[in-house]
Amino acid sequence: MDSDSHSTSEQIPPARLLLGNEAIVAGARAAGVGFASGYPGTPASEIGDGFAAIAQSGEVVQEYSVNEKIALEVAHAAALSGVRSITSMKHLGLNVAADPAATMPYVGVGAGLLIVSAGDPGCHTSPNEQDQRQLAKAWHMPCIDPDTPQAAHDMARDAFALSEACNLPVLMRVTTRICHARAPVRIDPPRKSGAPADFPREASRLCPLPSNARRMRGEIEGRLATAQEWAERPSFARTWSPQSQTEGEEPLLLISSGAPAWLLRDNLEQLSQNRQLPPIVLLTLGVVHPFPDAPVLDLLAGSSKLLVVEEGSPFLEEEVRLLAQIHGWEGEIHGMLDGWLPSHGELDAPTLVATLDRYFSPNKIGSEGNGRASDPQNGAITHNSGKLEVPMRPPILCAGCPHRGSYLAMRMILGPKPLCFNDIGCYTLGYGPPFDAAQSVLSMGSSLSQASVVSRLTGERTVAFVGDSTFYHAGMPGLANIVEQNDDVLVVVLDNRTTAMTGFQPSPTSEGGLSGEKGTQDLVSADDVMEEPIPLVTGLSQEQNIADVCRALGVAQVEVVEALNLPAMAAAFRNAWSSSGPTVLVATDPCPIYENRMNSSPLPLFQVDSGRCRHCAHSCASNLHCGVDIRVPYEQELVRRRQESPPPTEDLLTIPDQTPCATACPLNICIQGYVGLAAAGDFDGSLATIHQRTPFPAVLSHVCHHPCETVCVKAGSADGSIPINQIKRLTVDSVIARDGGLPPLTPVDSNGVSVAVIGAGPAGLAAAHDLAAAGYRVNLHDRDERAGGLLAHAIPPARLPRDKLEMEIKRVLDLGIAFHGGSQLGVDTSLSDLLTKNAGVILALGASKGMVPDIEGLPAAGIESALELLRRLARGEQQLESLEGLDVVVVGGGDAAIDAVRSSQLGGARSTTLVYRRRREDMPAASEEIEIAMGDGLEFISGSIVERVSTDADELHTLYLADSSLVEGTQSPKQLQCNRLFFAIGQSFDLPSELENLGLAVNSDGSLVCNHSDGHVSSSSATGSDRLFVAGDLCGGPRTVVEALASGRRAAAGLDRLLSTSGVVDEPLIQLDFLDSEGPVLHSNGSVDALGEPDDRGRQHSTVEVHTPAHQYPAELDSVALMAAAHACHFCSSCANCSACLEILDCPAIEEVNGSAHIIEDLCTGCRVCADLCPNGAIVEVTR
Known part of the structure; x- marks a missing residue:
């Protein structure tokens, strides 16, 4: 083709199969190139790799430059020094090099200079398309465009002579199909470089100052004319x-x-x-x-x-x-x-x-339009040729990639809100789920610039991700600008010590820096052109320390952490995010694929213990899996807490099979589940988890005595236990505020079997709900016209808002339950009649009579049980204002006592006094209720009992108190005067005589003898009482709302099992098991004392403050504090609602097999991130 070409056919070498990029390397070597520079970028990377593989032989001097601008500048300087030079980059890199490139034609070259810029039509690996031919024209630079790998070889060989002939740099524009096509190429043998380098001392030619530049510009036309003569040769x-x-x-x-x-x-x-x-x-x-x-x-x-x-x-x-x-x-x-x-x-x-x-054929059909036969739709490419569709394959980080640990820790700690700006490289794969670590990607280094101004304009702290190579390429100016502007940006430098995406080229942080690596690189070009692969250069420079550079640029807070150490990464993100202003986190760990290529030592191997993978902590004791769908935010919360609070034992396989809180809950609600979902902001999932065990989440959020908090593992900590019930209320209130109510329950088709439930209190409603949800036709009877029992007729509306109560009762009745209000057992209907008309009956009658002690001076006007007061207030038979100006004394320490006190305070009582026979800390009433009452002026007298009462003509009562033997060292006041005296010392039953005629055994407290596991009663009668079950207070034991609900559910399941056994239904329809098959979970603080008062001594509650002004009730929730408390939950046990390794980690070495995660041994790099991540501790290291 020119003077460098072969003149005889005998000199033509045999063809070899080469990539286009390898052909370019061979062509440049045939021209005697002496210097090669470049910056890795697909599809041009193999050019730099080829020269790196032969550099140690001394044939060429090669460098991977920090960026393309430098790569072009050093190549130009080498050419000016008389050394034929080549620089390579992708099309985007040519933009980076535009500053010197546009001026070089003015200055010219000494020896030939070839700029190879690889374009990417179709954006296969690039954010844009770009036609470099346009830049060559704008810069007055000859542009060659080879059409085959052979042409790439020949034109690369001849480009140096062209460059020297016209004294201009030559731009070779190649594209992906030329770079990466493999074809037979006849290559010429390499030539030695020319004379030693000697930089000319010609300042007027090499310094384009304005006066010189005007002259230089006029000379370019003549040089282009020479280039045009070459362009018109038949060889081109x-x-x-x-x-x-x-x-x-x-x-x-x-x-x-x-x-x-x-x-x-x-x-x-x-x-x-x-x-x-x-x-x-x-x-x-x-x-x-x-x-x-x-x-x-x-x-x-x-x-x-x-x-x-x-x-x-x-x-x-x-x-x-x-x-x-x-x-x-x-x-x-x-x-x-x-x-x-x-x-x-x-x-x-x-x-x-x-x-x-x-x-x-211009007249053929289809002569309109551009004839394009490919129309991408939904990620598939279709051709008119009828080829199979090619499904979209989303890009994914390699197995063991350290960037995965960084992204995972970022979202785990920072959550979904922070804006993340990303960069060009492997780290771009943080785009989209599950990491969502790229809200914007523009160009190399742009993440820092974008994050800085967005933070400045929005006032929010932002995150900028940048790779190690990109940090030196274009990130340092952006970081300097962040420091100068004092922007509130967290810069995360992802340092994997190589330029991995483009082919594992060295980066400034590689061992030996940009000029050095370990081992050899077995490139095709090296094998074809040389007999043996040449070891890569080692030790020519020192690796750079990014942290030192950041500090030198003025960043005060810089932290370096191992990216694959997930707990450390999580802690580092938390620490960095809590700061303000410019902050840098350097996440460093080597690319495991590259390390494995350079180092043949065996990699660790991890496997999944299928027994612990997706294992429900409670399912081993009984069928208590909540059944809620797997939700990614919840998985993220599980993973986050795993990093912050590892299991209480060092051995992950000893993660407890039951959480203390769910075990203590009479309903065995999966508390770590709904608290975790709430922490993740998934209130729908949180509500669904509660709904799995009860249809009354709103009611319980106000009146549950939360024994779960007593046994919380954080109960003894400075923060106290997790405020579990307040988190339940936050969940409920959040859904109601958004939707205007809770979602309706779903009715099912009836099985045609009728059952009856007597009593529409919490136990009766729970039983009716479960039976109706199983398809039974439920007849619900209650002596009151409205359902609710003591929920509606005893607990004050101030403590249990009536709108929530009525909403949840309606949801239950809307399942098709026939409610018979005003139907009193023994008066309006009989048990025998109900047993005749129904396949089974559940008695859920409450202990509705308040007790008053038999002491001197009673009965008397103005003295009664607190329950009677609360019932009249609830029914509207008495107004709160009737207590205005009165001195009120309440005797007792449970919820009814505090309800009476709070009602008196809200009614305007002049004073309220509570007399209790134990200490204040022993009171079973909820501590937050006591605090509110004390804040409104309640006087508390502990260790005292009322011995007798006297009443004068004006109904002024004088109480004579005595010391209780239950509290040592107590000195009670001798007398206490009041206008109203209410006793809250227990309740008794008001049962119809018909129950005695059925031969039912009765306990001393009036409850019926029954099997506590299902409420089945014991009877010697043959009147059908074998189909009779009891629930609620009639079962005996603790008398709280949550325990009544649990009792009702047990009775419903017991009746269902009986009917299936007797053949009334084909099989049990209610699948219900409790952790304690013998009855509700009882603790030392859950027994009933001699006077019928629940004994709650030793209960410890959360220290989350409730800010309630006087007479404001219920207390307003501090959602911020509660979300923080939810985040602090330890998630003490394993959970089946987890696919974190598949959905959050997104590692290609992990797949799902038979419902369990499975690690593909050949792909596992042993990074151990999955083992650190797994909330169940199901991923363990094994011998490879």
Whole structure:
């Protein structure tokens, strides 16, 4: 092709199979290149790798530069020094190098300089398309566009002579299909570089100061003219026809260059084998700027039709149209500008064939439009040729990638809210679920710039991710700007010690820095061109310390942490995020794939213990899996807490099978589940978890005595136990505030079997709900006109809001339950009649009579049980204002006592006094209720009992008190006067006499003897009482709302089992098990003392403050404090609602097999992030 070319056929070497990039390396070596620089970037990476593989031989001096600007500048300086030089980069890198590139044609070169810029039509690995031919024209730089790997070799070889002839840098524009196509290439042997480097002392030529630059600009036209002469040589402007031409017939003309020309020739050859084509002449241009006018004009002279085939932009077409206009050629020109070819994307064969068919046969159907035959839809590419659809394969971080640990820890600790700005490289794969670590990706280094200004304008702290290579490439100026502006940005430098995405090239933080690596790189180019692979250069420079650079730039807080140490990463993110202003977190760990290539030592291996994977902590004791769908936010919360609070034992396999809180809950609600979902902001999931065990989450959120908090593992800590019940209320209130109520319950088809429930209090409602939800026809009877029992008729509305109570009762009744209000057992209906009409009956009668002690001075007007007061207030038979100005004394220490006190205070009582026989800390009433009452002026007298009462004519009562033997050292006041005295010392039953006639055994407290596991009563009667179950107070034991609900559920399940055993139904319809099959879980603080008062001594509650002004009730929730408390839950046990390793970790080495995670041994790199992440401790290290 020129003076460097071979002159005889005997010199032509045999062909070898090479990539286009490898052919470029071989061509440059054949030209005697002495210096090679570049920055890795797909699809150009193999060029730099090829020179790195041979650099140690001394044939070339090679460097991976910090960025493309530097790469071009050092190559230019080498060329000025008389050394033929080459620099390589992708098309985006050419933009980085634009500053020196635009000036170099003014200065010129000494020895030849070849700039190889690889484009990416179709955006296979890039954020944009770019046609470098346009830049060459703008910069007055010759541009060559090889159309095959062979042409890439030949043009790379000849480009140096062209550069020297015109004293201009030469830009080689290649694209992905040329770079990464493998084809036979005949390569020339390498030549030694020329004379030693000697930089010229010609300042007027090399310094484009304005006065010099004006002169230099005028010289460029002459240099371009020389380049144009080269462009018009037959070796660069080649004509070709697929078949012999018929003399005298006008041919159809084609002009093309680069990869489209190769595609065009291949398809023309195939078409010519299948059918007769019209005469065709193709002109392939090797140099596209300066434009080769002469061969193009010669081509146009022989025809009146031309099709220009190219991709990227209509560069050639515009040049041809301009040339035709200047020279008066009036033929047809088709291409991009008239829509015959697509304006963007990589030109594919079906589209090209459709366009050729239109060109050859203009009257054929399909002559409209651009003929594109590929229409991407939903990630699949379809061709008119009928090929199979290719599914979209989303990019994913490699197994063991340290960036995964960084992204995982970031979202785990910071949650979904912070805006994250990302960069170009492996770290771009943080885009989308599960990490969502890229709200914006623009260019290398842009993450810092974008994060800085967004933080400044929004006032929010932002996150900027940048890689180690990119940090030095373009990140340092952005960080300096952040420091200068004092922006509130957390910069996370992801340092995997290599430039991994482009082929594991060294980075400034690699061992030995940019100029050194360990081991050898076995490249095809090295094997083909040299006999043995050459070891990569080692030890020529020192690796850089990013942290030191950041500190030098003025960042005060810089922390370095191992990216694959998940607990450490989590702690580092928490620490960094809690700061303000410029903060840098350097997450460093080597790329395991690269390390494995360089180091052959065996990798650790991890496996999944299927017995613990997706294992419910409570399912081993009984069937208590909550059944809630797996939710990613909850998984993230589980993982986060695993990092912050490891299991209480060092051995992960001893994670307890039951959480103390769920064990203590009479309903065995999965508390860690609903608290965790609330912490994750998933209140719907949290509510669904509670709904699995009770239809009354709103009621319980106000009146549950929360024994779970007593046994919380944090109860003894400075913060106290988790405020579990307040979190339940936060869940309920959040859903109600958003939706206007709780979601309705779903009715089921009836099985036609009727059952009856007597009593519509909490136990009766719970039993009725479970039976109706199982398909039974439920008849619910209650002596009151409204359902609710003591919930509606005893607990003050101030403590249990009536709108919530009525909403939840309605939801239960709407399941199809027939409610019979005003139906009193023994008066309006009989038990025997109900047993006759129904397959079974559940008695859920409450202890509705308040007790008053039998002491001297009673009964008397103005003295009664607190329950009677509360019932009248609830029914509207008495107004709170009736207590205004009175001195009120309440005797007792349970919830009823405090309810009476609070009602008196809200009614305007002048004073309220509580007399209790134990200490204040022993009171079973909820501590927060006591605090509110004390804040409103309650006087508390402990260790005292009322011995007798006297009443004068004005109903002024004098109470004579005595010391209780239950509290040592107590000295009670002798007398106490009041206008109203209420006793809250227990309740008794008011049962119909019919129960005695059935032969039912009765306990001393009036409850019925029954099996506590299901409420089945014991009877010697043959009147059908074998189908009788009891629930609630009638079962005996503790008398709280949550325990009544649990009792009702047990009775419903017991009746269902009985009916299935007797054949009334085919099989049990209610699947219900409790952790304690013998009855509700009872603790030392859950027994009933001699006077019927629940004994709650030793209970410890959360220290989350309740801020309640006087007479404001219920207390307003501090949602921020409660969410923080939810985040502090330890999640003490394992959970089945977890696919964290699959959904959050997103590791390609983990797959799902038979419902359990499975680690693919061949892909596992032993990074152990999955083991650190697994909330159940199910991933363990094994011997490989």
